[in-house]
Amino acid sequence: MKSQPIDSLKRICIVGLTLLLLVLYIYSAVEHSKRINLDITRVDQEAYLSYTRSLYETNYNFVGGRNRMPVYPFLQSLVYDPNLTENEAFTRGKYFNIALSVAILPCLFLIFQRFFSRLQAINLLLITAFTVFLFRAAYFQAEILFYFLSFCGFLLMAWMLKKPSWKLGIATGVLMGITHLTKASILPGLALFVLAFLAQSIYLFYSNLRNKTFSFNEVKNNFLLRILSLALVIFCFLLTIYPYISTSQRVFGHYFYNVNSTFYIWYDSWNEAKQGTRAYGDGKGWPEMPPEQIPSLEKYLQEHTASDIFERLFDGLNKVIVVAKDSYGYFKYLVIYLAIALLTTLANLRSLKITKSQVFLLFFYFSYFTAYTLLYAWYIPIASGNRFTLALFLPLMFCLAAAINANASERPQIQLAGKQFSWFHLFNLFVLGMILFELYPILTNRIVTTFAGT
Amino acid sequence: MKARNWFMETWRKLDLKYDRNRFVQLLLLFLLLIGTVSYANHQVNLRREQSVLAAYFDQITNLFTSAEQNAVTAKNAQNLARARAIATLHQLSGQSKGRLLQFLAEANLIARNQALIDLEGMDFSRVELIAVNLPNIDLDRANLTEANLQDSVLARASLEEANLRQATLSETNLSRANLSRAALIRANLSAAVLKATNLSEANLRGANLRGANLQQANLTDASLEAARMESAFLENAQADRADLNNTILIRAILNQISLRDANLRYSNLKGAELERAILTNIDMRASILEEASLTDADLSNANLTRTVLINANMDNINLNGTNLNYANLRGADVSKNSLRQAILCHTVMPNGEEENRDCP
Numbered sequence: 001m002k003s004q005p006i007d008s009l010k011r012i013c014i015v016g017l018t019l020l021l022l023v024l025y026i027y028s029a030v031e032h033s034k035r036i037n038l039d040i041t042r043v044d045q046e047a048y049l050s051y052t053r054s055l056y057e058t059n060y061n062f063v064g065g066r067n068r069m070p071v072y073p074f075l076q077s078l079v080y081d082p083n084l085t086e087n088e089a090f091t092r093g094k095y096f097n098i099a100l101s102v103a104i105l106p107c108l109f110l111i112f113q114r115f116f117s118r119l120q121a122i123n124l125l126l127i128t129a130f131t132v133f134l135f136r137a138a139y140f141q142a143e144i145l146f147y148f149l150s151f152c153g154f155l156l157m158a159w160m161l162k163k164p165s166w167k168l169g170i171a172t173g174v175l176m177g178i179t180h181l182t183k184a185s186i187l188p189g190l191a192l193f194v195l196a197f198l199a200q201s202i203y204l205f206y207s208n209l210r211n212k213t214f215s216f217n218e219v220k221n222n223f224l225l226r227i228l229s230l231a232l233v234i235f236c237f238l239l240t241i242y243p244y245i246s247t248s249q250r251v252f253g254h255y256f257y258n259v260n261s262t263f264y265i266w267y268d269s270w271n272e273a274k275q276g277t278r279a280y281g282d283g284k285g286w287p288e289m290p291p292e293q294i295p296s297l298e299k300y301l302q303e304h305t306a307s308d309i310f311e312r313l314f315d316g317l318n319k320v321i322v323v324a325k326d327s328y329g330y331f332k333y334l335v336i337y338l339a340i341a342l343l344t345t346l347a348n349l350r351s352l353k354i355t356k357s358q359v360f361l362l363f364f365y366f367s368y369f370t371a372y373t374l375l376y377a378w379y380i381p382i383a384s385g386n387r388f389t390l391a392l393f394l395p396l397m398f399c400l401a402a403a404i405n406a407n408a409s410e411r412p413q414i415q416l417a418g419k420q421f422s423w424f425h426l427f428n429l430f431v432l433g434m435i436l437f438e439l440y441p442i443l444t445n446r447i448v449t450t451f452a453g454t
Numbered sequence: 455m456k457a458r459n460w461f462m463e464t465w466r467k468l469d470l471k472y473d474r475n476r477f478v479q480l481l482l483l484f485l486l487l488i489g490t491v492s493y494a495n496h497q498v499n500l501r502r503e504q505s506v507l508a509a510y511f512d513q514i515t516n517l518f519t520s521a522e523q524n525a526v527t528a529k530n531a532q533n534l535a536r537a538r539a540i541a542t543l544h545q546l547s548g549q550s551k552g553r554l555l556q557f558l559a560e561a562n563l564i565a566r567n568q569a570l571i572d573l574e575g576m577d578f579s580r581v582e583l584i585a586v587n588l589p590n591i592d593l594d595r596a597n598l599t600e601a602n603l604q605d606s607v608l609a610r611a612s613l614e615e616a617n618l619r620q621a622t623l624s625e626t627n628l629s630r631a632n633l634s635r636a637a638l639i640r641a642n643l644s645a646a647v648l649k650a651t652n653l654s655e656a657n658l659r660g661a662n663l664r665g666a667n668l669q670q671a672n673l674t675d676a677s678l679e680a681a682r683m684e685s686a687f688l689e690n691a692q693a694d695r696a697d698l699n700n701t702i703l704i705r706a707i708l709n710q711i712s713l714r715d716a717n718l719r720y721s722n723l724k725g726a727e728l729e730r731a732i733l734t735n736i737d738m739r740a741s742i743l744e745e746a747s748l749t750d751a752d753l754s755n756a757n758l759t760r761t762v763l764i765n766a767n768m769d770n771i772n773l774n775g776t777n778l779n780y781a782n783l784r785g786a787d788v789s790k791n792s793l794r795q796a797i798l799c800h801t802v803m804p805n806g807e808e809e810n811r812d813c814p
Contacts, residue, residue, distance in 0.1 A: 057640065058660040063720055250740055250760070251739070286759070
């Protein structure tokens with residue numbers, strides 16, 4: 001009987017604290033939009049507003065220049081009012097993005113809570129909200145939506161590698177399609193997933209045959225079910241993006257035409273791209289310039305030495321780390337989580353059990369992060385800043401938290417004031433204290449001084 | 455806690471149970487109540503608007519009657535009439551705005567070239583004037599956003615720089631009207647009569663012009679991006695430098711149209727008639743001209759990269775310097791002589807073979 005009032009009080013406290021943090025988040029994001037992000041011409045916000053306007057004015061019959069993707073402008077067009085001036089439309093768009101980020105945060109919490117303890121989920125949410133999302137919320141850009149969608153896509157792909165099913169295949173394909181239509185940078189991740197999944201399926205087929213624990217028909221059916229799931233991922237993905245890619249094929253001659261991945265990636269600087277295919281109308285059709293001047297991997301390899309390529313990659317990696325380090329404050333959490341994940345894994349290496357099937361999941365994780373880090377490092381001479389690399393933040397934090405979680409039950413126990421505490425509990429309390437303590441400098445100083453495009 | 459206990463106790467005592475029939479009855483009662491209140495509110499507003507309009511008509515009548523007797527005050531009367539119109543419009547809804555506009559037109563106060571009241575910038579948004587005759591009126595720079603002028607006659611009207619965004623103008627007669635630099639974004643002009651209408655520099659992005667008659671219309675420098683123009687009639691129209699990017703012109707009649715330096719990228723002209731059309735320097739990249747008739751058309755220096763010309767009739771066409779890279783001419787009726795002047799690279803020829811004569 002006595003526990004009822006305590007529970008109610010606890011609930012009121014939780015609701016009150018959540019509301020307080022939410023108010024702080026919204027207030028800070030709005031202040032950021034009023035004080036820092038005032039110039040629509042900075043980063044590519046003007047281009048997104050123009051895309052939104054064009055979608056609205058052409059009754060959603062706009063082809064676009066194959067630089068930005070249509071999902072985010074479509075969402076913005078739902079709140080677009082042609083009676084507004086450009087500045088008013090910009091302000092409305094920023095507020096819409098803040099609202100979008102607020103809507104995404106509870107979804108993220110639910111995802112975190114499904115895999116981790118409540119305290120861990122709260123920590124991950126607070127770190128994401130106040131060191132990443134807050135600094136990108138007040139912008140007329142697709143980033144926050146993309147971070148969320150690509151994270152969901154990453155989870156679904158990982159889930160497929162753990163426990164594939166046809167339903168999951170459909171969900172993964174559709175979600176990856178929507179993510180691709182938000183920002184066209186998920187194809188390498190999808191390709192790595194297909195590779196890992198195929199390798200895993202073939203391995204399971206042969207190992208199950210060799211073990212003879214299952215009949216041939218069972219092994220064959222299991223294999224076919226896996227292949228069907230994979231085929232559904234690819235089919236649903238292509239089906240979702242088909243209207244877009246078929247237009248690309250008709251107008252630009254390639255299904256996966258995108259000016260960034262087709263041309264700009266093979267330039268050494270943004271100035272080169274501006275004077276190159278961009279000046280020859282790459283957004284209106286295949287650039288009308290001498291074929292030998294059109295950039296491609298082949299041309300890049302012909303014109304650059306191995307040391308040039310390594311130098312670009314090395315410089316890019318260096319910049320990625322420097323930008324992350326000097327950014328909004330998320331870097332230290334990444335380092336802490338990485339360090340603890342490594343330490344606990346190494347400490348419990350003897351009790352670590354990885355099945356051969358899980359090797360493919362680990363391969364997917366590892367190759368995903370490596371490939372994207374290298375890709376973003378490669379692309380940094382064209383587009384500096386951390387907006388691309390931040391797409392890796394949520395998947396990476398998730399994986400590190402999962403690695404820490406896997407060793408949660410292991411020792412050591414720490415004795416404090418005569419009581420035994422698990423290191424895991426103390427670590428999470430430490431992180432919670434850290435992020436709550438950091439809220440003060442974030443909300444009083446960093447948010448009103450740091451521009452997100454840096 | 456006390457409050458919570460009290461609430462729970464009261465709820466228990468009330469013994470409220472879900473009764474489906476009672477719920478439906480309550481819902482119907484609620485809807486009826488809302489309907490009655492909104493109808494009463496509408497009637498009150500209508501009466502108020504009628505009295506506002508009647509007062510305005512009286513004021514304007516008195517104003518111009520007294521101004522006629524005193525020439526010096528004529529200008530003041532015009533200014534006053536405009537100011538009163540602005541103030542009155544704020545209090546009116548669409549139908550009443552329509553009555554006001556009709557009154558001004560019939561009193562000959564907004565006649566083209568001799569308007570006594572300048573309607574520039576006046577808020578006629580959502581005005582409703584269905585099937586009325588208002589020819590030769592001056593609505594230059596007026597705000598007619600989302601106006602409903604369906605089936606009306608606005609022939610020879612001046613609507614220069616007027617804002618007609620998302621207006622309904624289907625079957626409206628706008629022949630010889632001046633819509634130069636007007637904003638007609640997403641306007642519905644289906645089956646509208648736009649014969650010899652001046653639409654130069656007008657913005658018709660996303661407009662619906664299905665079956666519209668644009669014969670001899672002036673569309674020079676107009677923007678018609680993504681407009682729907684199926685079966686539209688554009689014979690002898692002038693559309694030089696116009697932007698018809700991604701426009702749907704299926705089965706449209708464009709005979710003898712002038713589209714010099716125009717942009718028709720990604721447009722769909724399947725089955726369209728372009729006989730004797732002037733299409734010099736036109737950008738028609740990735741457009742669809744399947745089964746189109748291009749007899750005697752002049753396509754010199756045009757860009758037809760990736761254009762689909764399957765089964766097109768290209769008899770006696772001028773292809774001097776025309777870029778036909780990656781174009782598909784399978785089954786097209788075109789002479790070798792015409793193709794001799796064109797630029798061919800990865801071009802699918804009428805016989806289905808690929809021609810790479812001019813590849814770099």
